[in-house]
Amino acid sequence: MARKDDYYNRAKQEGYRSRAAYKLKQLNEESHLVERGDTVVDLGAAPGGWLQVAAELAGDEGTVVGVDLQRIKDIDGVETVRGDMTDEDVRTDLVERVGEADVVLSDMAPNMTGEYNLDHARSVHLARQAFETSMAVLAPGGDFVAKVFDGPDLADLKAAVEREFRYVREVRPEASRKESSELYLVAKRRLTAPVREGDELDVEIQDVGSEGDGIAKVEGFTLFVPDTEAGETVTVEVTDIKARFGFAERVE
Structure with missing residues (x-):
């Protein structure tokens, strides 16, 4: 059949x-x-x-x-x-x-x-x-x-x-x-994040985490940005989004 x-x-x-x-x-x-x-x-x-x-x-x-x-x-x-x-x-x-x-x-x-x-x-x-x-x-x-x-x-x-x-x-x-x-x-x-992979935006680094990555906030959402320091305003590209946080790379 x-x-x-x-x-x-x-x-x-x-x-x-x-x-x-x-x-x-x-x-x-x-x-x-x-x-x-x-x-x-x-x-x-x-x-x-x-x-x-x-x-x-x-x-x-x-x-x-x-x-x-x-x-x-x-x-x-x-x-x-x-x-x-x-x-x-x-x-x-x-x-x-x-x-x-x-x-x-x-x-x-x-x-x-x-x-x-x-x-x-x-x-x-x-x-x-x-x-x-x-x-x-x-x-x-x-x-x-x-x-x-x-x-x-x-x-x-x-x-x-x-x-x-x-x-x-x-x-x-x-x-x-x-x-x-x-x-x-x-x-x-x-996803609930206000940003998506590939987005480029300017962020202020508010703090540095325990792993040494800069921490930025976008509408309350946390982005970790390597090679940055607290107080900097940098342009970043979002590289990965998780449920409650994401990662971004500095754009030179």
Whole structure:
């Protein structure tokens, strides 16, 4: 039996609304996305296969909200918002419902034309819209997942996502069809720092740490800068960002 038939039949037997449910299961097994008690937002959620899995993973203590232009049939323990995720009113409604989400998911795909470059570009556009929406609702340290078709525009999208998260991976679940070019960008641990790697800025060295590096503050965020002294104002380039501090090199 072909793999695609196996997942389709399993979904029917196990009560999932789509075979895509197994993609989220596999993504979660590999990347540890949803935990019990989490708040999860699923963008473009119809018909609801991912919502069913998210509700199982988050449990009764969690909150799961799906957004789609289409009506989603009721799922126990799941809220739905009918509307366009790019609409400001819909985003405001979403924020009011969830506060801050621990995970934002998107399994959206464009209506297929059969023209590879066009379908790829449209998938990147949808993933970028999902990413922008995630920035409105995702909590610091939260995770983001979006489907996209592989191709030349992927690199720019991935670079934009990488600036906002600790790390980003490309994952191809086993449940994806063999002939498909789809993959998932899995972004972990949203950054909260006011600066990003590669930024250049002027900072005042306020102190020197125990390892001899200068210490600068940017909106309360600590940057360690080697070869500097307290009282100096220097131009630096940010080289690495951690959860609570970062590193920068002096620019001569």
